[in-house]
Amino acid sequence: MLRGLSRASLAEVEERFNAVAGSADLGSLADELFAVADLFDREHGLRRNLSDPARPAAQKAQAVRVLLEGKVSNAALETVVAAVSAKWARPGDLADVIERLGVIAAAAEAEAQGKLDDVEDELFRFGRIVASNLELHRTLTNVGVPAQAKRELLGSLLDGKVAPTTLRLVTQLVVHPRGRSLERGLEEFGSLVAAQRQRLVAVVRSAVELSEEQKRRLATWLRTSYGRDVHLNVEVDPRVLGGFSVQIGDDLIDTTIAGRIEEVRRRLAG
Secondary structure, rough: OOOOOOHHHHHHHHHHHHHHHOOOHHHHHHHHHHHHHHHHHOOHHHHHHHHOOOOOHHHHHHHHHHHOOOOOOHHHHHHHHHHHHHOOOOOHHHHHHHHHHHHHHHHHHHOOEEEEHHHHHHHHHHHHOOOOOHHHHHHHHOOOHHHHHHHHHHHHHHOOOOOOOHHHHHHHHOOOOOOOOOOHHHHHHHHHHHHHOEEEEEEEEEEOOOOOHHHHHHHHHEEEEEEEEEEEEEEEOOOHHHOEEEEEEEEEEEEEEEHHHHHHHHHHHO
């Protein structure tokens, strides 16, 4: 999570990104930004130098131009130049922001293709699939498994079955976890994708599958309550015993029987 100085710098870099990304091939731009973020993660000395607030911004910008010019698109180059010219609270924030903008570029491509809803749903479902398959989870998160083997496995599982943006984002998370758990990474990327439409993400757990009418009514109620559109990720979980729960960020709305039982237990224990 970006704080203080880095939050202000993010706004500046996003402004430059928005100015140059409009005419870019967004999928390629996402890949280029991911590659730069991964480069900065690998080359610690380079990242420290380019995020050092004591070094002049023009000097850092020139270093990036020498390093990347002719190797990435102009949109990617200008985005990275803006990032290294800004000031960051910690060196790691530089790579974090560049990756974040890669996710936003990918989400913008999905929106242009009319597949943004699909990407949100597919990221959520993939997370549930991995959580329920211990062997798959172990393979995808094992640092000893070569990156190419992970790419090939993801391709065999997802290529042609999900939106290209979904495969691109999942591959980035699996091959370059950057210190995150896969579950946390999917949650972060899902939130950024949802933010493309300024929507909140609600994780709904119900004992049975909700009908389309129930989903519509719940989404309408949440939109009225929060003042923003809410995307529903619905998970069928027999453990809730009845009713449903809704998690939006730190907010939990729990109408399940299991939740009521747990609340009674807490009160008795207290």
